[in-house]
Amino acid sequence: MNQLLSPKQVAAAIGASESSLKRWCDQGLLTTVKTAGGHRRIPVQEALRFVREQNLSVVEPRILAMPAIDNRKARRIENCAERLAEGLLANNEQACHAIVFELFLAGQSVSQIFDEVIAVAFRTIGEKWECHEADVYQERCSCQIALRILHELRSLQTPPNSALxxxxxxxxxxxxxxxxxxxxxxxxxxxxxxxxxxxxxxxxxxxxxxxxxxxxxxxxxxxxxxxxxxxxxxxxxxxxxxxxxxxxxxxxxxxxxxxxxxxxxxxxxxxxxxxxxxxxxxxxxxxxxxxxxxxxxxxxx
Ligand code: B12
The missing domain is CATH 3.40.50.280 (Cobalamin-binding domain)
Incomplete structure (x- = not known):
């Protein structure tokens, strides 16, 4: 994903003023690229890194290519695995996407989301499959949904800054x-x-x-x-x-x-x-x- 945002758009996404955004760019808190006309642009991955690291609230998530967020649920990882398993088995991709990306936007590490939410949800699916409570096609579709979510997460990561x-x-x-x-x-x-x-x-x-x-x-x-x-x-x-x-x-x-x-x-x-x-x-x-x-x-x- 190579989407570039203007400081005004990022400001609108987090409910800050455009001048604050420009100041943060000048202070080097946000890395920008310049357009041919000399205007500052912020890669969406960089805007997301900033939001996650500074623990900012997002008022307009769609600008950051994120789902609508229920902030009351966003910061709690409890129950997410259960909700995700239900969403996966019901083939409700939108709900699954929202569960993972709300946690991501709230600053949870990807490793914790994987260990405590996605892997746990798949353990539930495995148990249900073993007890004939879930069909093979539901397990396979769940994997497809999860893989699409993982690929999207990857595309929203800041490109690696190391030669390693x-x-x-x-x-x-x-x-x-x-x-x-x-x-x-x-x-x-x-x-x-x-x-x-x-x-x-x-x-x-x-x-x-x-x-x-x-x-x-x-x-x-x-x-x-x-x-x-x-x-x-x-x-x-x-x-x-x-x-x-x-x-x-x-x-x-x-x-x-x-x-x-x-x-x-x-x-x-x-x-x-x-x-x-x-x-x-x-x-x-x-x-x-x-x-x-x-x-x-x-x-x-
Ligand atoms: C999805 C799935 C499949 C899919 C996978 C598709 C895909 N595209 O990935 C497919 C269809 C291939 C499949 C097939 C089979 N499966 Co299967 N499968 C599952 C299921 C439901 C989820 C597995 C999964 O991906 N989980 C998500 C991952 C991320 O979670 P995790 O494995 O727990 O990993 C965590 C840690 O182990 C660790 N970790 C894992 N890998 C790594 C790697 C590194 C580098 C690091 C650092 C950490 C790490 O971190 C993860 C996050 O915390 C499990 C149920 C379960 N309990 O997990 C059954 C399960 C593993 N499958 C099982 C079985 C029996 C099979 C088959 C033999 C069925 C058959 N008769 O054909 C085949 C064998 C396939 C093969 N040749 O590889 C059994 C295994 C039983 C056993 N005692 O070993 C399980 C437990 C289901 C069950 N309850 O019976 N399966």
Whole structure:
């Protein structure tokens, strides 16, 4: 989304005066771009970052490409998972969209929205499916709605401001798009320059990507392991490649049982998206502390 807003539009969105907006731009609190005619414009992602960081109320959310907001509900995460599960099962995309974006606009971290709202809603859907209270088509439609919401969230993020590159994937046979896409959004929220390779990728192809792109980080999302011994062998081969390119390997996902993990070598395991966020922040700080000169030049991802 490349929408540009005038200071007047952003002022109207948050109920502030245009002169306050211009002053904040001059103070560098908001990054602007200039039109050919020399007028200031604010990318919608930047306006959203400002609103979230400054904890501002939004009076005209539509200007910021956001749904109508009920401010009484917006700041409370409780009950959202339950409401989201209901909305997903009823194929009420608008309601689902509003639940997630109200929380986002209210400044909730994407990692918390993922762990405490979306993942919890899908657990409910999984239980209902198991008890034959939800049909397969409802589960599939729910995934489609959630993926569209995730893609929109991604498009509203400020573009990454770091040269640090992270690649991510799921292994061949693992069709779970939601957690791997969430991981990407979380990493972008803390400034990593991400590239999601996709789902169901053979280990050898992932190794090729690591060899060619030499990322600082590789994240593997593991929600389904088709063959345990093949997985362990493939993973440990991948680690050899990653150690040659000095790539930190982070793993997570419901299928990584303790038994499997004890047989793997990796840099970090994260239980949740919030753990991933903390780990990625720390790794970024540490990597950026290493003087550029001593870092190996990287190929562009
Ligand atoms: C949606 C879904 C599917 C979809 C996924 C589609 C898609 N586009 O993503 C599809 C249709 C592929 C599917 C298929 C199957 N599924 Co399914 N599925 C689910 C469901 C309902 C939601 C999963 C999901 O995406 N959740 C959202 C994610 C974000 O939540 P999460 O996995 O809990 O992840 C959290 C943490 O684990 C962590 N995390 C996860 N990954 C990562 C990665 C990193 C890097 C990090 C840091 C953290 C992290 O953070 C997340 C947020 O807190 C679950 C129910 C449930 N309890 O989750 C069943 C469930 C996982 N499925 C199940 C089953 C049985 C299957 C099938 C075997 C069914 C079959 N007979 O074919 C197949 C296997 C598919 C395969 N080959 O991969 C069972 C698994 C039972 C078990 N004991 O293992 C479950 C639990 C349903 C149930 N109640 O029985 N499924």
């Amino acid at each position: 590159v992270a690649l991510g994937a799921t292994i061949e046979g693992d069709q779970y798009w939601l957690p791997v896409t969430m991981s990407e959004i979380v990493l972008r929220s803390v400034g990593w320059n991400t590239r999601l390779l996709g789902s169901s990728i053979p280990f050898d192809s992932i190794a090729n990507a690591i060899q060619q792109l030499e990322p600082e980080m590789f994240w593997l999302s593991v929600s389904f392991v088709p063959d345990e011994s093949a997985f362990i062998a493939g993973f440990n081969r991948l680690i050899e490649t990653a150690s040659k390119t000095n790539t930190t390997v982070v793993v997570g996902g419901r299928a990584l049982t303790t038994e499997i993990r004890t047989r793997l070598r990796y840099s970090a395991f994260c239980d949740t998206m919030q753990h991933l966020e903390e780990f990625a922040k720390t790794l970024r700080r540490q990597t950026e502390l290493v003087p550029q000169k001593t870092r190996k030049p990287r190929k562009k991802a």
